Amino acid sequence: MKLKQFITLILFTTLTHSVWAQSPxxxxxxxxxxxxxxxxxxxxxxxxxxxxxxxxxxxxxxxxxxxxxxxxxxxxxxxxxxxxxxxxxxxxxxxxxxxxxxxxxxxxxxINTNVLDEIVITGERPIIENKIDRLVFNAERDVTSAGGNATDVLRKVPMLSVDIDGNVSMRGDQNVRILINGKPSGMMANNVGDALKTIPADQIKSVEVITSPSAKYDAEGTSGIINIITKKKDIGGVNGSISGGLGTRHNNGNANFNARKGKFSVVANVGGNYMWPQTVTNDFEQFTIGGDPVLRQFSDQKTTRSGLRGSIGIDYDLTDKDLFTTTFSVNGFEMNMDGNTNSTFFLPNNSNSSLLSNRDQKTASDGFDWSADYTRKFANPKQELTLSGQFSRSNSITDYKTIYETGGRLDEIGENKGINDEFTLQADYVQPLGSTTLEMGVKTILRDITSSSLIQEGTDGSFHISDDRSYDFNYNQDVVAGYLSYGFEFAEKYEVKAGVRMEHTKLNGDAIGGFEAFKNDYTNILPTAVISKKLGRMSSLKLSYNQRIQRPSLFYLNPFRNTADPIVQRQGNPELKPELSHNVELGYSTFKKGTVFNASVFYRRTNDVIESLNQIDSLSTPGQQISLTTFDNIGTNESFGTNLFLSFSPIRNLTLRSNISLFTYEAKGNPFNEEMSTQVDKLHFMYRAFVNGSYKISNDLIAETFVMLNSPRRTFQGTSPSMSMWTVGVKKELWDKTASIGLNITNPFWENTHFKSEVFTPDYTQTNNMTLPFRSFGLTFSYNFGKVDTKGKAKKERGIKNDDQKQGESNQGIQMGNGM
Known part of the structure; x- marks a missing residue:
């Protein structure tokens, strides 16, 4: 072969191989x-x-x-x-x-009807699901929360933490809105910790954490939204479950019932809890800036707690495209405290005086929520019109009787009842436009808040009404809102959702005591934007910005001054302004071969932050200093931080999960005098962390352990208590997995847990040390009954979502943790 022919052959072979290698x-x-x-x-x-x-x-x-x-x-x-x-x-x-x-x-x-009719469990979701717009914690997969309540469940959810009072924080911020099945509940307006304790853990299916809500959601909650989804079956048939727990600290029971035939379905549930009587002690001390004692108070209170919640929902398909649903739910909570309080006042001449009192106090709340929704679907299944209405009423009651055995003070009987009525109308419309989606809606919320107080004073069992301390207070808060949201995809791997929400608020409050009558109207334009990029099949990167508002609820506004305790007292502030926040978040998530990893960094700036304000009141009781806790807008807080979550299986049948949140607190622009605080303009670091492990011993036996550690929470005047907890549980499934029994243990080696809070000012410091029985042993059980009919239809979430108010944290100081 000639050289020229050889070179031609080589070039042809190379070109052919190149073309073949580059074939699409x-x-x-x-x-x-x-x-x-x-x-x-x-x-x-x-x-x-x-x-x-x-x-x-x-x-x-x-x-x-x-x-x-x-x-x-x-x-x-x-x-x-x-x-x-x-x-x-x-x-x-x-x-x-x-x-x-x-x-x-x-x-x-x-749906494969033959398969569903023959087996009970068709598959198991992972305990954590990381979706594009939210993180989902599947609580029904959790072992150690069984027999507890909603606060026990929320402690296991990444990015969330729950303190001893039941206050929920998302990445260090307590300004979070809590929904139940996508809807608000009036019981959250009084005290979130008490409300959550009425929801049995066995009733919760999952918890959704939404850190970047779209414009469709009410703009309340500077840190985000938590949606608690209760158990129900959307497919047809008659079925249900019963569950509960018996323990050394608390007990609960829950029952669910589901029935669907044709176009009609009913879902009902009822649950309750009861805590055995326990003795809680508090040691309260106040010192001058030089360290000299001013007063000391020691109290021991015998505490009991009980709660009840029930609901019934009816769905009816008017036609294939017209759906109607209505839900009615009731709730109730009660806590009773009975005990003695010994107060010692240290006088300048090295003498002291004592005050011994006996207190019997009841704190209770009850109410109902009634909603009705109509949904119209169209030929395009993503096109939808929803009309919704809801009426909620929440009653809060505080009654006490204080008898003074020494000190020469008048005995006192106090009664306060607060009523929060909400009426809501809402219309939402979704219009798909090819590969894009347009959402729009309007909403109005009318709130009527009243507080009635009756104070009686006397001696030897003879009481008379104190006219200057008894009153009726009225407060109206009306909100009109509209929103527009647009979502689209581009370049295949990118998705954008942007929107804007306008909310106009009108306030009107009566004059009472030292508070003047007031009227206020303001309008907020609140933008939101989220852009996400897919990185492979199961990874994504997300950048979001939103502006949110937080209006104070009844818990913060109620001007009733609780004087059941002679030294440590609390009063709301009806003149509070709403908070306004700017939030930026960058998040990354991935799922690969059973490993879930989520990482995010965030920045949050909140104006007019609402916090508790501690001050000395020496005017209401001459000669004695009273530590008064109220609420006020304390300035601006800038916070940045990160959240890391990891779930993986190092060996077969073992799953480990860990979450850690690191964030800062820095109060700026404080409007109060310097003597109120020594913490202004100081940067503080905090953390929340947990480790959770579960091991599948066999197909019907699983063991789990959970360890949690939270740092003290900073305020502009001091710290709220840190908290740690260790629980161990084991669950055995019976009767083809239609029933189960379990054992849970909390803090097995420590009978009591100590919680310390502090207040620092340039003139005085004060501490409160609470000791609470926390160790517990409990047995849990559950049983599922009934049969499914796969001809039933699944229902899409729809209806009212009132999520625009700042919810109440639990009482601090002397009452801290009594509802635990």
Whole structure:
């Protein structure tokens, strides 16, 4: 062969190989959705194998919207199977993949009625699901929370922490809105900690944490929204469950009932809890700046607590496109304290005086929520019109009787009743525009808040009304809002959702005591924006900005001064202004081979921060100093921080989960005199962390442990208590997994837990040390009954979401933790 011919052959062979090597690959795309609800099927599996080699298998899983994409496939003929537990598999036989995109379109999956009728459990969701717009904690998978209440569940949720009083924080900020099944509840307006204790843990299906709510949500909650979803079955049939727990500290029971036939369905549940009587002690001390004692108070209170919550919901399909639902729920909570308080006053001449009193106090709340929703669907399943209405009433009651055995003070009987009425009307419309979505809506909330106080004074059992301390107070808060939100995708891997919400607020309050009558109108324009990018099949990066508002609720506004304790007292402030915050967050999340990792950094600036304000009152009782806690707008807080969550399985059957939040607190622009605080303009670091491990001993036996550690929470005047807890639990499933029994232990090696809070000012310091029985042992049980009918329809969430008010933290100081 001549040299020229040889070179030509080499060049031809190289060029042919290059062209073959660069031949385009095939890509499969599609969206897997439920044939009835038209919602994406998360974690559905897509299996792809060439017909020439059945053993050569590849595939992927769908994301939270049911979308999937599989790249770098050789063109050719394949068998493609889409499958998910409980559904009939969808098979594409002898499907020819061409070079480039191969779009399977929308793949409708139907429920496999034969499978659902024959088995009880069709599959298990992971305990943590990290979706594009929210993090979901599947509480029904948790072992150690069984037999407890909602506060026990929320302590396990990443980014959240719960203190001894039941106050919930999201990344260090207590300004979080709590919804139940996507709706507000009037019981949250008084005391969030008490309200959460009325919800049994066994009634909770999952908890959603939304850090970047869209414009559709009310703008309340400077840190975000928590949505507690209770258990219900959306498919047909008659079924239900009973569960509960018996323990050394508290007991509870819960029952659920679901029935659906044709177009009609009923969902009902009832739950209650009761805490055995326990003795809580408090040691309160106040010192001058030089360290000299001013007063000391020691009290021991016998405390009992009980709660009840029930609801019934009715759904009716007027037509295939017209849906109606109504829900009525009731709630009640009561805490009783009875004990002695010994107060010692240290006088300048090295003498002292004592005051011994006996206090019997009851704190209670009750109320109801009634909502009705109408939804109109259209030919496009994503197009929807919803009209909603809701009326809520919440009553808060504080009654006490204080008898002074020494000190020469008048005995006292106090009664206060607060009523919070809310009436809401709302309209929402969703219009898909090709690959984009337009959402709009209007809403009005009318609030009527009243507080009635009656104080009686006397001696030897003879009492008379104190006219200057008895009153009726009225407060009106009306909100009108509208929003517009637009979402779209571009460049395949990017998704944007931006919107704006306008809220106009009108306030009107009576004059009372030292508070003047007031009227105030203000309008807020509140933008939101989120952009996310997919990084591979199961990873994403998200950047968000939102502006949010927090109006004070009845807990903060109520001017009633609780003087049951002679030294440590509390009073609300009806003149509070709302908080306004700016929030920026950058988050990354990934899911790979059973490992979930979530990391985020955030910055939050909050103006007119509402915090508790401690001050000395020496005027109401001459010759004695009273520590008065009220609330005020204390300035601006700038906070930045990070949250890290990791879940993985180092060995088979063992799953480890850990979450740590690190964040700062810095109060600026304090309007009060310097003597109020020594902490102004100082940067403080705080943390929240937990480690959770579960081990599947066998198919029907699982063990779990949970360790939590929270640093003290900073305020502009001091600190609230730190908290640590260790729980261990084991659960055994019985009777083909229709029933279970379990054992839970909390703090097994420490009978009592100590909580310390501090207040610092340039003139005085004060501390409160509380000792609370916290160790507990409990037995839990559950039983599921009934049969499913897979002809029923799944229901989409709809209806009222009132989430615009700052909710009440629990009482600090002498009452701290008494509801635990």
């Amino acid at each position: 690959k095939a890509i499969i795309k599609g969206t897997v959705v439920d044939s009835i609800s038209k919602e994406g099927i998360y974690y559905s599996t897509i299996s792809v194998h060439p017909i020439t080699d059945a053993k050569k298998l590849t595939g992927t899983i769908a994301d939270e919207k049911g979308k999937f994409s599989l790249e770098n496939l050789e063109p050719g003929t394949y068998n493609i199977t889409i499958d998910f537990i409980g559904y009939i598999p969808k098979v594409f036989s002898n499907y020819t993949l061409k070079p480039g995109d191969n779009n399977l379109g929308t793949i409708l999956m139907s």
